[in-house]
Amino acid sequence: MKHLLGIRHLSPQEIEEFYLLADRFYEVLQQPTRKVAALTGTTVGLLFFESSTRTRLSFELAAKRLGADVLNFSATGSSLAKGETLLDTALNILAMGVDALVIRDEGVGTPHFLARKVSVPIINAGDGTNEHPTQALLDTYTLRRHFGTLQGVRLLIVGDLFHSRVALSHLHIASKVGVSLSLCAPPSLVPASWYGLGLPIYHRLDQAVKQADALLVLRMQKERQKQPSLASWQEYVRYYQVRPQHLRPGQVLLHPGPINWGVELHPTLQAYEHKLILQQVTHGVAIRMAVLYALLRGR
Amino acid sequence: MKHLLGIRHLSPQEIEEFYLLADRFYEVLQQPTRKVAALTGTTVGLLFFESSTRTRLSFELAAKRLGADVLNFSATGSSLAKGETLLDTALNILAMGVDALVIRDEGVGTPHFLARKVSVPIINAGDGTNEHPTQALLDTYTLRRHFGTLQGVRLLIVGDLFHSRVALSHLHIASKVGVSLSLCAPPSLVPASWYGLGLPIYHRLDQAVKQADALLVLRMQKERQKQPSLASWQEYVRYYQVRPQHLRPGQVLLHPGPINWGVELHPTLQAYEHKLILQQVTHGVAIRMAVLYALLRGR
């Protein structure tokens, strides 16, 4: 594997190797210094053309904890604002001596485009509403650590499937790792093409949760509701907010963050025992270390 | 001591230990490499929800010169802007693997709130108009190095006591370290409750300066004069600006910076011999190294 552009392109074996590497790096993170020298001398460029502080910090920490250097490039105040093309920006950063690019962009396919043009590994940190592969890897890795296996784990994704960059990566990963996936969203927030995929798609939350072992609740992003795809924000909260009464003992709760308490999750769930949300964050660093290491170890 | 939330909570012995550690780190800063490996493998998170470049840089340098790694999180363009709670932000950063949080926020009590919720040391880098403990530590440390002792040193604070985050920390530190404190401000810029503290409060600058060994002149912050608490900016300059004729030989001049020359200080004082303002900056790095080391050495 040269790049990590999407879950779509990964084999089950490649995914399994990421999990195994993440296990090793998770152990490293539990040690006092949290560091290895695996990528000393390597420089990782972080190109975030869309702001995403937590994903960027997670990649930055992952790189540094492997001993790599980090070069941060964000679009604000940069040459992109002066009209430079994205390809020129990437080529320039590479010409400074960078060994891999982590890219977040609102355009679908931007990382794939760059991967065809440059000679270093490209890691997709979210391309529009397409894929966000490290998020799906860390979510399933969290389930794998919790349940001991992914085989037969029933995962329900609740929320805005239409604008999410997480849902599609989960669609691809589920069948590859044995997760039994179902979906729940208002009709207006389900892409039409998804009805043909053979997955259970629910429009009633109380029915949807019954069969699930784990819920992955997506963030409702007001800033993404550009067209009036949602009848009303209040109706969403009324019919799709996950509340304590929806959950039965042992069901685990995941969320990619940042959370809108009181929108997609009821505030009392802040105390919910089987919340794995902070574990997702910790595992995120381990997974990103695994990805960077897998793509750069042979350099 | 687990956290540094305010001078209010410190014993004289704890303050003395900070000074002694700062002496050691000041020596380190005079050496060519300016570094020790005391906190290698430690990661310090800097959470600045209010911009304060110089305080942030001072903490960042302090951490790096102890061998620690730094994770910078500022509110601009971050998940806070997307509606995440401050607690969730802090918990997320901790979940990435961070050993201490330095926090600056405009809300009074934010660091105290976090200290009750999280398991790592919290360092208050300024919470609204409440405390800014490292500033009071570095100011008194600067006086201590200059005069050889703090016992009986007469310090006059001049300026906007009402909006200052520095004054209250000095109120707490003075009695603990033996400094004889007095205050000078226009009546509208003195919090009413301060009149009952038994400290001399002057409204005439020429009278106030007579008994002082050292002046700490506060920054006039136009951006903080929200209600018409000040009769007029021109009147402040006329009656409270510190000028060369106010100072007698040997009196030292401190300012927490950044300075408005021509407002709280007359421009000719740029050449004043007994100005300790840049020493404050240097000592600030030493004091912050002392604080980080004291809170993290046992990790």
Place this chain on the structure above:
Amino acid sequence: MKHLLGIRHLSPQEIEEFYLLADRFYEVLQQPTRKVAALTGTTVGLLFFESSTRTRLSFELAAKRLGADVLNFSATGSSLAKGETLLDTALNILAMGVDALVIRDEGVGTPHFLARKVSVPIINAGDGTNEHPTQALLDTYTLRRHFGTLQGVRLLIVGDLFHSRVALSHLHIASKVGVSLSLCAPPSLVPASWYGLGLPIYHRLDQAVKQADALLVLRMQKERQKQPSLASWQEYVRYYQVRPQHLRPGQVLLHPGPINWGVELHPTLQAYEHKLILQQVTHGVAIRMAVLYALLRGR
């Protein structure tokens, strides 16, 4: 040499030494780790009062690849915005323990002013429309590597000479290194004083390019066209855009970046074989390593 304020102040021997050092550091950059420990323990302050992501990143990488630490200070959200003087800002950063300052500012002469006031080396990273010495050094270093020598190399600079911070540094370097310089620009974009310098100044591009071995095409900066110095943007493109038909075999093409494809360069030139634009970026890191090393090695 204590500072690098401009090419104007350099002797041919000093320039030659930068080239020779850059040769050594270019070799370092080709090695897997790309690093030397030449400036370990040194801290370089980057003061960018005008945004310039690529120049800042190039200096940052150069410093880190010499083993130095970097302290980044930009004007946004900083004490400058609170009214602090530039000198106070610089003095404060130095008081924190910084060994050299790299400064970019829109004011002509800012680095020269600071050099008279502070005790550490100052490196000019662009002062308004005056000088940008590391750009001229890296451009000529690129030509030197390509042609094997600079003696007699005929360089044509095309574009907005009036607002450029690059042109003046080239004016100074050409005679010192043996480059034969000529210029091409619309009459309104040539500073009046340049006509007396004895250099060929062309207003017709097809005539200008005939004698050149290399073209350095300047960026057209819409944001700098404040007064109506340019008749029209469309006319510039029509008469001064460099197109494939202007170039003959072997002529090399340089650009300081970021490029406006379709303005100063025709888009088909993205595939031009003798483009040295990315080499300029790589050489930029080597030249900046050379400059930092030359000024700081004796510390």
